[in-house]
Amino acid sequence: MAAAAGVTGLAGAEDMALSFSPAASGLKRSGRPRSEGPRSRMKIGSFEATLVASPDYALLNSWNVHDTHFQRAILELETTDGYTGVAEIGGAAFQALQAARDTVLGRDPFEIEFFRRSLSHRSEFAPRHNAETLAAVEIACLDLIGKVIDRPVVDLIGGPFRDEAPFSAYNFFVLPEKGGPDVTTPEAMAQQFLDFHRDHGFTTCKFKGGVLKPELEIEALTRIREAMPQARLRIDPNASWSVETSVRAARRLEPLGMEYLEDPTRGQDGMAEVRRQTSIPLATNMCVTRMEHIRPGYDRGAIDIVLLDPHYMGGLNNVRHWASTCEALGWGCSGHSNNYLGISMATQVHMVCAISHITYDVDSHYPWTTQDIIRGGMLRFRDGKMALPPGPGLGVEIDPDKKALLAENVSRTRARHDLLHQWDPGYPKDRHGVRW
Numbered sequence: 001m002a003a004a005a006g007v008t009g010l011a012g013a014e015d016m017a018l019s020f021s022p023a024a025s026g027l028k029r030s031g032r033p034r035s036e037g038p039r040s041r042m043k044i045g046s047f048e049a050t051l052v053a054s055p056d057y058a059l060l061n062s063w064n065v066h067d068t069h070f071q072r073a074i075l076e077l078e079t080t081d082g083y084t085g086v087a088e089i090g091g092a093a094f095q096a097l098q099a100a101r102d103t104v105l106g107r108d109p110f111e112i113e114f115f116r117r118s119l120s121h122r123s124e125f126a127p128r129h130n131a132e133t134l135a136a137v138e139i140a141c142l143d144l145i146g147k148v149i150d151r152p153v154v155d156l157i158g159g160p161f162r163d164e165a166p167f168s169a170y171n172f173f174v175l176p177e178k179g180g181p182d183v184t185t186p187e188a189m190a191q192q193f194l195d196f197h198r199d200h201g202f203t204t205c206k207f208k209g210g211v212l213k214p215e216l217e218i219e220a221l222t223r224i225r226e227a228m229p230q231a232r233l234r235i236d237p238n239a240s241w242s243v244e245t246s247v248r249a250a251r252r253l254e255p256l257g258m259e260y261l262e263d264p265t266r267g268q269d270g271m272a273e274v275r276r277q278t279s280i281p282l283a284t285n286m287c288v289t290r291m292e293h294i295r296p297g298y299d300r301g302a303i304d305i306v307l308l309d310p311h312y313m314g315g316l317n318n319v320r321h322w323a324s325t326c327e328a329l330g331w332g333c334s335g336h337s338n339n340y341l342g343i344s345m346a347t348q349v350h351m352v353c354a355i356s357h358i359t360y361d362v363d364s365h366y367p368w369t370t371q372d373i374i375r376g377g378m379l380r381f382r383d384g385k386m387a388l389p390p391g392p393g394l395g396v397e398i399d400p401d402k403k404a405l406l407a408e409n410v411s412r413t414r415a416r417h418d419l420l421h422q423w424d425p426g427y428p429k430d431r432h433g434v435r436w
């Protein structure tokens with residue numbers, strides 16, 4: 001038999017048959033369904049987007065302190081025959097989401113590729129907001145389809161490779177406020193990780209750095225290592241270290257056995273330079289975030305691991321495309337998070353359970369959330385993992401009373417710049433850049 005020209009990695013046509021023929025794995029072709037034919041089309045008849053806000057702690061990152069509340073945009077879709085689907089994305093994408101209404105109304109929730117093409121390139125919105133809009137529409141459609149066929153979303157994106165998703169603690173320095181924690185020293189940061197371990201069972205620590213001088217952050221990681229020799233450690237200064245500082249810090253961190261350094265420095269060239277000079281793997285959610293960043297990132301040798309996020313990568317199907325691409329390139333996959341509510345938390349669990357190539361514990365802001373939107377209690381971590389929520393679709397539902405309360409919070413959202421100024425008059429306020 002002639003060789004299958006142009007099919008890399010396959011020796012001949014027999015191999016192709018083995019790859020694609022159902023007979024090769026002992027299955028018979030099923031042909032057309034015996035019933036009356038496929039279910040008739042559904043039609044999305046209602047599109048409701050709501051901006052909500054939930055209280056947040058005074059968490060510090062290298063460019064600011066978090067506001068009093070974090071904002072999220074909630075999407076609720078309903079078909080004309082009464083099926084509903086929900087999704088949650090970042091509040092900054094709210095306008096872009098609202099503008100998707102006409103594209104979505106009247107469509108069938110199965111038309112996900114149509115939504116991908118129509119919503120990804122709207123020039124009036126930032127690429128990130130287009131991606132989040134697509135994510136909201138796609139995730140709400142998957143939730144809805146899951147309810148129609150009475151199966152969880154994980155079954156629509158590959159099936160449950162795992163039943164529980166392993167997560168990482170997400171440790172932040174926190175400015176003291178009345179009644180809140182004070183986490184502004186290496187000792188307090190190490191204690192915070194141990195508290196997270198006690199309360200949720202996390203044994204992986206993602207440390208939000210770039211806040212104190214690098215030597216103090218290295219001291220905090222050293223204390224954590226001493227307290228928990230088996231802990232997997234990462235630090236993410238959000239590219240606020242120069243290349244020189246990153247290399248110096250990496251050299252001091254190498255003996256601690258770090259799992260990875262996340263975006264120590266700015267841009268693919270800077271990351272590639274750091275990567276050449278350390279044995280610690282480099283991860284990113286900043287310099288390879290769109291498909292067009294992949295090729296230059298690979299050619300430059302900038303990274304080892306990509307942090308997947310179904311919100312800013314345009315939904316669960318897109319994240320699967322990302323995971324396959326990373327696998328082909330020899331890159332690992334971890335996961336990224338921002339502040340979120342239970343709908344996003346459930347979405348992350350479905351993602352991690354379905355995608356076998358996510359082999360690193362995914363970080364989660366959820367333990368910082370105090371006021372949720374979902375019916376019943378908050379979702380829970382056990383032994384550092386979260387189980388797939390029971391029930392069809394995402395397995396979570398919106399509580400309308402909680403939603404109304406969260407919507408009222410929006411006008412209460414305030415910046416905490418005064419607090420930041422009292423603590424350190426020179427601290428950046430919404431300014432990204434190299435700090436150390």
Ligand code: GKR
Nearest residue numbers: 061236238285336337338339
């Ligand atoms: O919430 O301050 C924060 C985080 O720094 C967030 O903004 C980042 O998106 O989680 C993030 C990350 O870079 O990994």
Ligand code: MG
Nearest residue numbers: 236262263285
């Ligand atoms: Mg990061």
